[in-house]
Amino acid sequence: MLHKLESASVELIGIKNVPPESYYPLTAKDVSKTPVYDLKEIMGLLVSYVSEKKLPYKFDYDEFKASLLSDLKKDLSDPTAIDVIEAVFFPENKIPTFSIALFQAHTASEKSRKFFQVFKLLMKQDDYQIKLSTKLNFLEQRVEDYFLETLEVNNHNDQTVSYLPFLDDLFTQDIAFLSRTPTFFKENAEKFLQLYLFLYVSQLALNLHPHTFERPVSRPLYFMLNYEKASKERSKLVHNGYKTLYEHAKYIFPYLSLLETLQKVTEQEDLRLYELPEQVGDSQSAINAVDQFNKEFRLARKLPEKDFSSMSLNQSLNELMNSCYEQFKDQSTRGDVFEKYRRAFDRQICSPFTQARQGFGKILVFDQDYIVLLTNIAIADKGQIRFQELISKFEARGVYFDQKSKMALLDLFEKVGNIDRKSDSGDAVYVKSTI
Template identity: 40%
Template sequence: MKDKLLQTTVEDIGSRNSIAKFYPFTSSDENYKKKFSYDEVIGEFFSYISSTHLTAYDYEKLKNNCINKFQDALNSSDATSLLETIYLKEEKININSLLLYQTYKGSEKSKDISKIFNELADRSFLNINMDSNVNFLEKIIIDELKNHVKENNIPESTSSYLEFLQPLFNKDLQFISSNKHYFVKNIEAFFELYLFIYCAQLALNLKPNENALSNTEAKELYFVLKYETVSKERKHVFEQGYEYLYEKSKYIFPYFSLLSALAQSLATEDLRLYELYEKFEDTQENVEAFDYFHKIYREAKELNNDEKVFKSKDLTESLNALLDSSYEQFRPSYPNRFRALTKYLNVFKRHIAQPFTKSAGRNGTVLSFDQDTIILLTNISIGESKQLRFQELLKEFKKRGVFFDSKSQNELLNLYERVGNIERKSDSGDAVYVKTTI
């Protein structure tokens, strides 16, 4: 593979930067308050995991077919009229079926975001019933819709960049889907939460450089409850919270644009930074190949090479220098690229972080969860266990990259007391159990 690096030209890399995989947003997304719909994202995702898609249909014809079948089933024009009002009003189908999400035609942005979830999904594991627990009248509508469902042999997506998150996402999704009413009510919140967790952990697994070149794992990120008063003495909340995450997010675009350039040179569509050590031994020949690529990369990005020496002592030094150059081109001394990076950061704030932040007044911004998100996170973390010791529940949170300091842990216990899903089996803290609310 080193020969491919040595054959790379300035023209191959080019001066433009773009991300090919693993991150769904671009700088142009800054211009939109919300350029995507979670309904569309979920519809695209369910098309992927079910290998089906809903073809175009004539709404009026479908509606008339349903009304005729209502009439046959009930033999009452008054009842049929009522059902039309309930289920088929204003060119909408109003039933609790996951199949309905496939009626939303996804924008390009919604499709890009769906790909992140497709990469997390294990289609061989997930078994989600699209229309469970419907009454016979709703089934009439579903059966009409199913006349327009076609097989869609979507190829298996590559695995996620964050491989540690895959089994958690699949387990959580399968569990929450087991209660249809709760699932339909919380499905958008579930995908919004996981999009945040994915993007946040992506950022934390890229910087410092040793993270980017190591297998991914859940990194510490601290949250508070929405209604908490937060003082500056909360060390973890401020030192490993919002500002910390924002600082790390600066490296997503530079490092992933470099990854795209490397993948193109190596003629592969499926490459991760932490796989470079697996694919290249630490030999002098490989070090020289990466040093050569680094030199060509800097020329392509119009970075100053006058006093640059491309002679690394080992592979780690060579890769670290390359990563540093990928970020260097976005410093303020390169105004156009600096503005592009600023747009990426604004998108990260608006589309990813904003739903999970709160103002701490003069102390700045902190990461936070409201009560509904806490209960959702609690339920999926407990899962099939029905209940967990509080300390075990905190460990489950940490697996998903969610950490709470001791004050927030006390607030969590107070919340669970109010909700009524806590059981104290003794005065010992280890004997406090939290139950699922599903």
Template identity: 30%
Template structure:
């Protein structure tokens, strides 16, 4: 698992698990529409389109000129589907036109690659045309003529290990659920990728230090509904909400960079998997002990004070020492690279986390869900079932890394009742059912 020849990297760079995580402000200027189009090409296992939207429109005009008795009717079709966003409501796959080949900015591509890491080789089947009108069917059929030969050329790595297997499972399950409802998917796709971008990065941050425990599990991350009051007395929200997330984001870049430095390029496994694979291996222990001193010497200019390097007696401690050395470069009191890690943390907070953060007076910054996200999340959690008991629904939220305290749970019930999707079998809380809206 370790590189056969461990060398100290000349710079801190990251290309695995969260390739979006970088250390300059310019890297966080993104376009969510581009990210969506780029992700869609991978989700449907297609290559990026080479034809621009205008070229596709010309092709559709030609197609309709051959089948329409009144050529002038094309102007009506053009106004109906191409002058607004109606074209993208025909099929989720048409969203690929938001990211045609050669027109994708590097920052949006990196965030798209981060979502593809979570996809982990899973792909969706082509959306069905059965519910489309005759005009939409012709446009989709024309799109398919461009799309039929755009299968991804690179074989999927079946041996790749997700950093967060539990979240990958939910991601795949939720995508499959949405894909079976293409009209709903098209309307919710932008919110869906923002939601899972946040869940992936937040749960990675909350799990990154717990690598000795083996495969990760969902960690408490508390939210409130955006229309309820926050206060300092809500200890779970204060202790395990925004403040906790900011604290743990500090470890993401240093730890992932070191994890990558210890492994062969193209075959980087999660940190927790690496630790398990080399545990109690004498040769790996010797290599790590030797590498620690090499790393310390080579990166000495980035330490304000010389860090302690000791010979370790087991691989877990040796990995821990390497992670501390990597982190020390970026620490406020011990390293000269602190501004770079702070840029990465702020970049994540201002892009991926921004839709889920609000400032609430004396309570400070809190993590929130607005009602649109609550409805989407509820539908995803209920999935193919018709309804779930309230406590089952809360557990489904938590399994995705979304926690609500008792006050927020009651607020959710009130919201569901206003929507008319609550069934009460009795006055008991165990008999409260919530139905999905799709």
């Protein structure tokens, strides 16, 4: 690696920043408030990935519908009933998603496919037995069986790892649990994907800066329930809430673009920034190699020339990250692109989990539906767990609450009816699953 860093030329580094699509699907064009992806389509791609089945390239909806209805009509004592079946199973000229398998009927757009890469990277399929099925009535089962017969084999041997290995384990664990509760999963599939898309990108932002060269872990990010009152006295919401997240988000594009460049230069497609210290080693030759690469990088990106003589590997790596960020600091074309990435992050990823409060600005929130979903996947097969253990499981996924919000959570669970108090003192409060 050192030789490749030292010998990297301006031509090899390139004058343009490469969009970091491997780990981050947003582009500077995604500034609309309307989502550029379709969660049903992404769910279909996920089901296809897990089941290793896919729609044929030339799948014809009208042909499928006519063939299925013709087949069903043969078994009807009253042939006119087929009109009722058609109205129920094919409303609006599309296959309804009354089963998990039928999410695959949604033809995914290119944008949805790019966003699916996030979930594909998070999925550690070989580690868990995942069977995505739904309990159906007789007619529904006939429709699903007929649909499944049209699918082709979708083999894949890729071993995927996201930028956040700690979240890979949790995502796959949660998918495995939800596959055992198919009705709940089908009803909450889109919310589940929306939640994990936000968890992934928010933790990516918090781990890229200033913890660039540390192995990613869950970083504190504080939420409140959407009906709570916000106040500036709640310091954790102020210092580790939305404003902090939005500030960190500005590093996603430049840092991951640099990673794409480093992967190309070193010919290591699975390289992560936090692996650099171990990969290059802590030696004078490593420091010199990083400094030399930094010098060529600045020439490639037309930054002011600068001589480096770093005293430590940490200094040389941080100087490189400073150069990477420096190219976006002015109001040039790059600066405009940079701000568009941040706006896209706010509108496409954060919007389901933010509220604007007068006198406070934006805050991160969860509504009751997301709380119930998060609670159920955290409890999983255990049926019930202690409240403090539940909070720990929230935090492992990147969701933190201050003391006032924890009390609000207990009140909410009381209203929902899934609290079990083992003692009058309140020391042993258990939260039950609602599934």
